[in-house]
Amino acid sequence: MQKTSKHPMKKMLCALFLTFISPALFAAPAAKEETITIDNTLALKKSRLSDQKNGRAVNVEYPQLHPAVPAFNREMQQFITAKRAHFKTVINPDSRYGNTLYIDYLHSMTTMNRATVLSILFESEYFTGGAHPWHELDTFNYNVKNKQFLKLNDLFKPNSDYLKLISAYCYDALKKKLEFKTEDQTQLDWLKEGTAPLEKNYRHWTLQSDGLLIHFDEYQVAAYVYGRPTVLVPYEVLNLHHPKRFNAYTKSSASFAVS
Numbered sequence: 001m002q003k004t005s006k007h008p009m010k011k012m013l014c015a016l017f018l019t020f021i022s023p024a025l026f027a028a029p030a031a032k033e034e035t036i037t038i039d040n041t042l043a044l045k046k047s048r049l050s051d052q053k054n055g056r057a058v059n060v061e062y063p064q065l066h067p068a069v070p071a072f073n074r075e076m077q078q079f080i081t082a083k084r085a086h087f088k089t090v091i092n093p094d095s096r097y098g099n100t101l102y103i104d105y106l107h108s109m110t111t112m113n114r115a116t117v118l119s120i121l122f123e124s125e126y127f128t129g130g131a132h133p134w135h136e137l138d139t140f141n142y143n144v145k146n147k148q149f150l151k152l153n154d155l156f157k158p159n160s161d162y163l164k165l166i167s168a169y170c171y172d173a174l175k176k177k178l179e180f181k182t183e184d185q186t187q188l189d190w191l192k193e194g195t196a197p198l199e200k201n202y203r204h205w206t207l208q209s210d211g212l213l214i215h216f217d218e219y220q221v222a223a224y225v226y227g228r229p230t231v232l233v234p235y236e237v238l239n240l241h242h243p244k245r246f247n248a249y250t251k252s253s254a255s256f257a258v259s
Helices: 008-026 070-090 162-178 185-194 235-241
Strands: 035-037 041-053 057-065 100-110 115-127 134-143 205-208 211-215 230-235
Touching: 057 070, 070 100, 070 115, 070 134, 100 205, 115 205, 134 205, 162 185, 162 211, 162 230, 162 235, 211 235, 230 235
Parallel strands: 057 100
Antiparallel strands: 035 041, 041 057, 100 115, 115 134, 205 211, 211 230
16 A cells, blocks of 8 residues: 655645746856957857866856957967966876866956957966865966067056056055054065066056056965955056156056057
């Protein structure tokens, strides 16, 4: 004789829950936008690479311009190839939790001197079995009109001593942002070294509509717990401190030697 459930109503409610509610709870998240229009003739599209075998996982996303712009697309592809090659050199065969490499990117677009500048920020995360993963930052800034990658010194007039200006601003901003006290001499020395006016300290930067965004690596200006700090240096700051060296910034000005 078949057993009759003591709680038929409970079973019915469970079935209704699974039918009508669970799809909303467990549905896959919406996919990120794949294509960004730059102008009427050019678009930025996301490319993906994925590889999982022998306890190693690689998941990579990187941008490509369409119709193809060989200089930009090739640079992005070569960058990803180099990252994957580096990953192979740091793999830990004894890692209990495998080895992983994840690369994602953010982008921004700014109009300077009537030309679009496309800024790309790559964030790479490596895990090889340690206490925590580590991260690397890489940035690219591309003048779409001239089809050229920009260096930081391309933005400023010759002999403008821009690094000293940016360095002083970043030091003060991070001291306040990270809440370092005057008596924290070890922290302040670390911060001073990481924000010193040296090219290597300002190799990661992107352009935003309201300023120059500086990205600092892990451990560059403070301990791991502080992450990867950023400082936005407003265009007005560059102008006000050195009016003879930096012209007023507007979308069509010649304050930066971009065009």
